[in-house]
Amino acid sequence: MHSSHPFLIWVLFFLFVNLTCPSISVPFSPATNNVTLSGDAYINNNAISLTQELTTCPSSSSSSTTSGIGRAFYAYPIRFLDSKTNATASFLCRFSFSITPSSQLCSCGDGIAFVITPDVDSLSSSRGYMGLPEPTSTSKESFFAVEFDTRFDPMVGDINGNHIGIDVNTVVSVASVDVVSRGIDLTSGREITAWIEYRDAIKMIRVWVGYSSTRPPTPLLVAQIDLSKQFKEFMRVGFSASNGQGSSIHIVDRWKFKTFGSLPPGIPMDAVEEGDCFMCSSPEDSSINSSPVDHSHERKTKMVEMALGLGGLAAFLFSIFAFLFVICFMCVKKRKVIARRSREGQTCRVEAKRVPTSLSLAEIRSATMGFNRNRVVGEGASAKVYKGSLPSGGEVAVKRFERADKIGCLRSPFTTEFATMVGCLRHKNLVQLHGWCCEGNELVLVYELMPNGSLNKILHKSFNSSVVLSWKQRLNIVLGVASALAYLHEECERQIIHRDVKTCNIMLDADFNAKLGDFGLAEVYEHSSLARDATIPAGTMGYLAPEYVYSGVPTVKTDVYSFGVVVLEVATGRKPVEDDGTVVVDWVWGMWENGKLIEAADRRLMGKFDMVEMERTLMTGLACVHPNHVKRPTMKEAGRILKGEAPLPVLPASKPRVNLRPVFPDDSEEISNFCSLRPSLELDDVQYLTPKSHFGKD
Known part of the structure; x- marks a missing residue:
């Protein structure tokens, strides 16, 4: 009986499509x-x-158009x-x-x-x-x-x-x-x-x-x-x-x-x-x-004869359709977890004038001098970024993804990022997509060029450089990222969870204003939807919320956690995970417990900062990385706290213990059954909980 289910399901679905879906069939x-x-x-x-x-051959002077x-x-x-x-x-x-x-x-x-x-x-x-x-x-x-x-x-x-x-x-x-x-x-x-x-x-x-x-x-x-x-x-x-x-x-x-x-x-x-x-x-x-x-x-x-014959057959098949459909539906419901929803094409409505320009591969090659290695300004797991120059658009950043024949085109980072960016992402703190190219096996996105590169490069690789971000610049950066994430979570027509908020993906323009980019891991949801699918956690070591690593379910609060890590990075100048294994989240919690929070400030600032703003920023960062996702603020609330428009967050005297429980909707039967197989965790000392084999270091 079980072995026949796939066949019955296919037959029923085929009949359903041909009996109920509108079609044109007019010989x-x-x-x-x-x-x-x-x-x-x-x-x-x-x-x-x-x-x-x-x-005779036509000519351009022919009278008839x-x-x-x-x-x-x-x-x-x-x-x-x-x-x-x-x-x-x-x-x-x-x-x-x-x-x-x-x-x-x-x-x-x-x-x-x-x-x-x-x-x-x-x-x-x-x-x-x-x-x-x-x-x-x-x-x-x-x-x-x-x-x-x-x-x-x-x-x-x-x-x-x-x-x-x-x-x-x-x-x-x-x-x-x-x-x-x-x-x-x-x-x-x-x-x-x-x-x-x-x-x-x-x-x-x-x-x-x-x-x-x-x-x-x-x-x-x-x-x-x-x-x-x-x-x-x-x-x-x-x-x-x-x-x-x-x-x-x-x-x-x-x-x-x-x-x-x-x-x-x-x-x-x-x-x-x-x-x-x-x-x-x-x-x-x-x-x-x-x-x-x-x-x-x-x-x-x-055709009339065929229609009469098919009509009788359709009537007979439809009479047993309801009975078989109920049986198969119950079998599928018991055997399957909620199917993973398709991300492709889930984009917000956008005015036609805002749609990026389609560029030819010839234009892209010309802009990057044939994808010259000397033009590479960044490199990730699935793409390289080249500095380019278009005749009509000035300097641009050309993101060239792995060839389509290597990564596939239905669920690639290119597909996810393009569908998300072209949908509704128009915000001053988001990197803007100027154009794209999908020609042959080449997949390319063209963005505005950020002259000062990534926040990670400026923050962590300038010890021997004269470029040290001032406190005013740092506070402006975290406020910009907070505004961008609040837009993604609450203001866009469909809710977008970035899933990879980190300093490498925060770009700086000529005035050191922050712009969030890289939407290759983004998830798009309807605001009214409570469904979230469990997957292998995606992201970067040190930035992932504990409950996300445990459950594999992304929420807006997992983005809030990653943002909190960025805030602590910017304020302290420390990496998420130092070379000696020190985790910035745990280190700042320790400074808070010992009443020395202000001493966590980046020493390279040499005390040139407003102490009230520094304390507020560090406390906001700790509130965002609270082990209990329910206790974390929303991105809009975090932005208001950083601006001094809302009271300081109430923090516990010491870092709370990590108490991991299912974060799925209570009425989701299949997900509840899935979660019942995994007991809740209570750990006194949970580090970043990130399997190194699944994530990059940057």
Whole structure:
């Protein structure tokens, strides 16, 4: 019985998706009225020819601007957005096409694009750009396109004249890939099959291309893009092509398309696309000498028969669905802990003008002199940071992550950091994201450059340097970090837990103002959500709260603890864990117990500080690292105490014993069962509780 559960679950889920999720499944022939043609497009042998063969090469002085453009769109709008639930549809698309140069005297045409747009009429009337809006277009209508570009135009960032790109609202692609190196020649005249998939749950677009009708195992192009911001309730789906200054015949032979209310990663494309044809004519169809009307009638008759048969089957299956669903649900509930929620795509709403700029890999390489080693200004476990210079943006910090083929792209630090930063992080004390690049296997984020580097470098590596932070600068730094964390915890639309607050991730601008960065470990939650998933603790030795190391559950109070360690670091000048093993938290608690708290101040300050401010800062730091997470202040409260706007915290006479208990919501049955396997801990002397094999030293 137990061995059959996975099979039953898969079958039930497959039935649930196909019986309840909205989808488009309307077969038609190009000869019927289900497709709208415009421009040069026409029907030829049960296929759509988007452009016509030219007898002479077009010139820039040609009088007709629309000549050379052809479009074919499904005649009816398709629902992509549920206005009541704000849920965005995922979609799968498969089509076959060919591009054949029609003259040896002319250059190739521009290429063909698969397009989703709310308004076909808003597309460009210019002869170029595959019929998509020009880069300088003032049209405010959004569109999404996958371009099969056969004309090299460096003005729009093309990598060559034989590439595939993903376009969002502009022909300057957000991601592109050279297909020549993958053995594909778009202008060979051979039939090419393309598969395009968008999964809204993970905000991921994948594109496969091949000469065979069997989908290749590896996608040619992968990009993390949230299309929910682009889609309106109803959109038009189709193709556009243009010849521009060249001459090619662009033909679409077959086309399958389907939308889903939900498309989890476990369901493969080929298992769900059968029967969802927009254009299902086969090579055999073109040789049959029957009229289009008769052919359409036969197809409609078959569809009615199929619908009647499937209707009876669906009624029978649905009658047992509820019974089997309850049984399987109870089995899953008993056997599984709450599934780890997906972080990808969990971003706050942001105004379009605040979205970072997509940069080409060529621009990135130019800015960093080809990722020159002499340009490296920082290095972490998953990325290197280069100092760069962009023509349009001055000096920047270019964060180059490990190659996508090494770390994977669904749950990488790049994915987490990009999704978090692009979402809603606009605060004066957060490092600002200027741009990004996801081209080929390169994953790059471009940030504003912080001239004074990290707080760790200034605070702990300047003993033989003239750079010693003044007390005023130090207090301003901790106040800035407190403001940034309060924003993440309480003011952003979705609550963000940083999970890696430390001096290495606090950057200093030219005026030594603090800006928190590195969101590669961040967790994003709805403010109303109480659910927190237990994981292997992530962070850095000396900064992790005891209950987090014990339970693996991040909360805002674990960030408060890390902030408290930073406060004590800044005030004392000591490292979180000294080379001799001394823990700064324990050392400052000891000074408090002996009534010598003020003596914990950094000696390099040579007494040049306000004693009241120093005492307040040290006491705030101790309150934040209280072993009992309930006794710690919130970040907003900590900021008010540091400013003198709230009373000093009440501290015990000596460091409390660590009493570790579950921090999960009381009504979480699965988590409670999990926690019951681990007794609470009471330790007189708990150090930083950080397994050295899991964390870095910096």
